[in-house]
Amino acid sequence: MIRDMTAADVNAVLAIEQSVQPYPWTLGNFNDALQAGYVARVVVNDGVIQGFMVWYPLPDEAELLNIGVAEAYQRQGVARALLADMVITARTQARQRVFLEVRVSNVPAITLYCRTGFAVAGERRNYYKNAQGSENALVMVCELKGAGDE
Ligand SMILES: CC(C)(COP(=O)(O)OP(=O)(O)OC[C@H]1O[C@@H](n2cnc3c(N)ncnc32)[C@H](O)[C@@H]1OP(=O)(O)O)[C@@H](O)C(=O)NCCC(=O)NCCS
Secondary structure, three states: OEEEOOHHHHHHHHHHHHHHOOOOOOHHHHHHHHHOOOEEEEEEEOOEEEEEEEEEEOOOEEEEEEEEEOHHHOOOOHHHHHHHHHHHHHHHOOOOEEEEEEEOOOHHHHHHHHHOOOEEEEEEEEEEEEOOEEEEEEEEEEEOOOOOOO
8 A cells, every 4th residue: 555654654764765775865854854744655565664755746846856665575566656646646736747856877767767657858967976976867757737638
C-alpha cells in the first residue's frame, strides 16, 4: 500500500536513502520536508517500508525532490507505483506538469522516468557533487495536461 510518510517512518526512510544514494538527504532534510508540508509518501508491505518519495507542490506544478527504493525491493514496480501516485494527485489538483532533476550518470532513474512519461527538457551544468567534483543534471518534465482536459 501507499500512504503518507509520518515522523515515525523517517528513520526507516533515512536508512533506505543512505543505502541507495551516494549523497543522501539527512534526517533534518526529511523532517523539514514533512514540516514544510511537502508531499511525502511511502510504499509499505507487511509492515516494511520498501520505498519513498517526496515532492513539492508549486502553484501550477509539482517538483519531484526525492525517490528511493530499498535494494531488496527494486525492479518490482515500487518506484513506478510511487510516480503514478504522484501523477494522479497532481492531476487531481489541476497541476500542469511535474519536473525533476536527475544526475546524468543515473541510468536506472533516467530509464524509470523515460518509461513513466517524462522527457528531457534541459540540462543544468555542475548541478551535483560527485567524486570527480561535479556532474550535470538532466531536467525532465512530465506534462499532465492531456487531450480532453481543455
Ligand atoms: C531509480 C529507482 C528509484 C527505481 O526504483 P524501482 O522500484 O526499482 O523501479 P521500478 O521497479 O518501478 O522500475 C520501473 C521501470 O524503470 C526502469 N528501471 C528501474 N530500475 C532500473 C535499472 N536499474 N536499470 C534499468 N532500468 C531500470 C525499468 O524500465 C523498469 O521497468 P521493468 O522493471 O519492467 O524493466 C531505484 O533504483 C533507486 O532507489 N535508486 C537509487 C535512488 C535514486 O537514484 N533515486 C532517483 C534520484 S533522481
